[in-house]
Amino acid sequence: MVAAAISLPCAPVCALDCLTDWGMAGQIVRQENLITVEEVSRSLAADGIGVLVKTTLCRSADGYIYHLVIRSPTGQLRSVVMTAKSR
Numbered sequence: 001m002v003a004a005a006i007s008l009p010c011a012p013v014c015a016l017d018c019l020t021d022w023g024m025a026g027q028i029v030r031q032e033n034l035i036t037v038e039e040v041s042r043s044l045a046a047d048g049i050g051v052l053v054k055t056t057l058c059r060s061a062d063g064y065i066y067h068l069v070i071r072s073p074t075g076q077l078r079s080v081v082m083t084a085k086s087r
Contacts, residue, residue: 017059018067025057034064034084044070053077057084 019025029036034057041052054069064084071077 019057028057028064029084032064032084033086037066040066040068040082048073 019028028034037052037055040055044050044052050070050072052068053071056067058065058067062083066082066084068080068082069077070080
């Protein structure tokens with residue numbers, strides 16, 4: 001099971017290295033053997049955290065992270081950052 005999404009502090013630098021092209025991001029996920037968006041989505045739903053609305057892959061000083069927008073079971077949207085760990 002994938003670890004649940006958590007809020008992590010993120011310096012403004014994080015936003016500089018985010019990918020908007022999921023063709024390129026998908027290649028990085030495969031090359032780096034990162035947790036896939038599908039795995040993240042299933043984990044969030046299984047843990048009752050909510051539904052994944054949007055995902056952005058970003059490079060940080062410590063590796064890759066996902067910026068997520070999640071719709072909670074009550075309908076609220078929240079932004080969280082999750083480490084995109086290698087499997």
